[in-house]
Amino acid sequence: MILELSLESVFALVDIFFVGKLGQNAIASVGLTESVITIVYSIAIGLSTGAGAVVARRIGEKNADGAAHAGAQSLIIAFIISAVLTVTGMIYAGDILGLMGASKEVVADGAIFTRIMFGGSLVIILIFLINGIFRGAGNAAMAMKSLWIASLTNIILCPILIHFFGLKGAAMATVTGRTSGVIYQCYHLIKGNGIVKFTASHFNFDSPVIKTIIKIAWPATLQFIISSGSWIVVARLVAETGGTAASAGYQVAIRNVVFFILPAWGLSNAAATLLGQNLGAKEIDRAEKSVMITAKYNAIFMGIVMVVFLLFSSPIINIFTKDVAVVKFGVQALQIFGSAYIFYGIGMVMTQALNGAGDTKTPTWINFVCFWLIQIPLAYYLSEKLDMKATGAFISIPIAETLLALAAWYYFKKGKWKEVKI
Template sequence: MSTQTRSYTLNNMVSIIRQSLNGEQQDYTQGSIPRAVFLLAIPMILELSLESVFAVVDMFFVGKLGENAIATVGLTESVITIVYSVAIGLSTAATAIVARRTGEKNPEAAASAGAQAIVIGFIVAVTLSAIGIFFAPHILAGMGASAAVVRDGAIFTRIMLGGSTAVLFLFLINGVFRGAGDAAMAMKSLWVASIINIILCPIFIHFFGLKGAAIATVIGRSTGVAYQCYHLFRGNGILKFKASLFRLTKETVQSIVKIAWPATLQFIIASGSWIVMARLVAETGGTTASAGYQIAIRNVVFFILPAWGLSNAAATLVGQNLGARQAQRAEQSVLLTARYNAIFMSLVMVLFLFLAKPIIHIFTDDVGVAQYGARSLQIIGSAYIFYGIGMVMTQALNGAGDTRTPTVINFVCFWLFQIPFAYLLAKGLDLKSTGAFIAIPVAESLIALVAWYYFKKGKWKEVKV
């Protein structure tokens, strides 16, 4: 490659990065597909990368409080994933509908769909927060936590679950931004939330102990939502919001619910499976294994979230290109995104396989906890390349509005396969917590293969939104 060619390529990449971060309005239904993927993917990856950093930083400081604190955070996170499931379900619906209307070049209809999704989200969020506030100790106990963990961690769980409204709105409004192609704004709002979290977390933990971590998280996420709302209602973005758009209409509500409930169920199925797996690890390995597993999961999430960001780019491209009646371009966008994700996740897989022990030792000096953590990180990370492919295929189907197919795939692969298989290995073959670890990559690989099959069948191209 000549010096002139290298210079042109570098300048081109710098230009793409600058455009993606500035949030310049783009038409993703025309032009170069690789360029469209990068323009969306760069801010989406960065959006969730800092969230990943926060998750790891949070566990680093919480880890200094002992295994009970680690177990409390892990078990609470397992439960709060149900809140994330609802948030992601509504966000998926908002992205799919807003993207489709944007591709149809109907910005007012896109804004109307986003506004009505926010109204529905508010009703759901208040309900979930109330449940979390009143039933936090019972939720921890139901997860198999010891009496000491329930005693020490109930206040943390109550604050985290009580702050569900902020979590739901953060994901939902970002789904609206992403559907419109404004990935940069979604990135900035989550960065605001995560940076505040990272700053406040060690300070609040120092003064208030474990509950300080929860307070910092809720403050950070609430600030992110305030930032979103400020830009959402200024009226100078891609979508123009006005009061009349927030009136619920039967047609739009039905469309949102039709996409959102399977998407919510889809992620609840996955989250429920993770809750069962966390409980199985605690039952068969005790608090030490549970703490090691939770540290490993935080590291798994650290690298999955950027890959999830890349997958979200596929969802937006599918929705907008189907709206523009360009199904072939939508398919090509997904295949290219899957290739990029597979390359990234294969690099992470190598990292986990060979550097698991030093990674886990960053978070704990406890020999027993570190041993379980390294083992689970190696085993779970062994199929990372399949995670990357499966995420893109699933998000592509969701972006097309076909949320039912991934829901069925999740139910079969998680509940009819992963959980029975994990119990067989952990208890039937007496592999204990290691058996639970093994079941995770096997099930995730199966999901990737099945999702790929249904994507290639192409029925998602015919879905009406």
């Protein structure tokens, strides 16, 4: 799972590495688009969480057919949602960038990139969702392999398509890469020999199962929309108070943050799977122990990353851009974000563990309080009222993430997740 999510983060770094050669407007276009499209990621992750929790519980109960049926029903939901997202994103691409505070030049250059990325909403959702099904079944290696294929395809195509088509070539490479991964996933779900294998009967509309998945998935989706929405607000604040250079520097820093957060998220997903399967097998103590062990190792990993960010932020940012103004903001953002990295790791494990148990409402409330009642007001206050500009917005992030980790730890230790039935 760590390798799987590391490969997912490669998408972000590959795009920004090659797009960085096209200048500030291109970097800002990609970054602002990614900030908005995290809403699509949120829905994908929410569905993945719901499907993964049900699949893991059924596998723990030794009910492989029930696991496959739940996975197939989640795909039906995904097709319906992605149709709405695709049409909306493709029609209003330019307006979306404008709402994010992008300049007219950025909108003019970047609308086509945004349009193509939203056009690929289905494959974004499917690659997350199907990997969630594989993880819930304990087949994390298959999820990893699908992202190997997707990432390698993107790495090969990105410089080629950017050379011939400019900025939109980066979007074309990303969508094509994810599509190749989804094709690989679908082949193994239908023709493979894994524990979960789909048949035509599994796709017969099953209202109770769909309701169960949605019951778990909608708070998880809202949970990630709340967190990604707060990042959108911060990205807009940075663009408004710091200009294009600050926005570009922020986006380069965020890509590096994501690169190291996603492996930690992979470890967190492992905790969710272990917890879900052990709950299905009625091994409550083992479920709790697996989460605590995972939290310890995630804290160690994120502590090492924190030191790297604090000491080597300048050479890291310089890999992606040589623009002096962009580097200045990027270095500052990376150091500030990295200052609380240990807490990020602990918070991720605890929230994912609660999600894996099917208790998606508790992390949703925690996210709402920490991001919307604390981070966003704090970002506005520091950046505008205290006139700290982009720096103030940067500072709000580690503060909110630290509070989230402490709250998630508290609610996990309370143990109400042990009583959730799905």
